[in-house]
Amino acid sequence: MAIPRNPVGVLGIMTERYTPLSQEVVCGLPFYSMTEIQLNQYIADAIRALYKVPSSKACIDTMVNVIGESNGFNEDK
Numbered sequence: 001m002a003i004p005r006n007p008v009g010v011l012g013i014m015t016e017r018y019t020p021l022s023q024e025v026v027c028g029l030p031f032y033s034m035t036e037i038q039l040n041q042y043i044a045d046a047i048r049a050l051y052k053v054p055s056s057k058a059c060i061d062t063m064v065n066v067i068g069e070s071n072g073f074n075e076d077k
Contacts, residue, residue, distance in 0.1 A: 007049040028062055
């Protein structure tokens with residue numbers, strides 16, 4: 001949830017040597033307890049913040065690909 005608040009810092013600590021800090025995990029929307037509205041807001045805020053960082057294209061691409069592969073939102077009831 002840090003990308004919208006500090007995209008440069010988040011991108012700076014990503015590493016493929018430690019899976020929890022890999023691009024796939026960090027930029028792949030690994031959230032399980034958000035409502036659809038909260039997730040949509042997070043995505044919009046994260047992409048808006050990332051667009052301001054020159055080295056963020058790979059993270060944005062990962063995020064967009066994850067959204068594109070989604071089967072929709074299924075909120076637990």
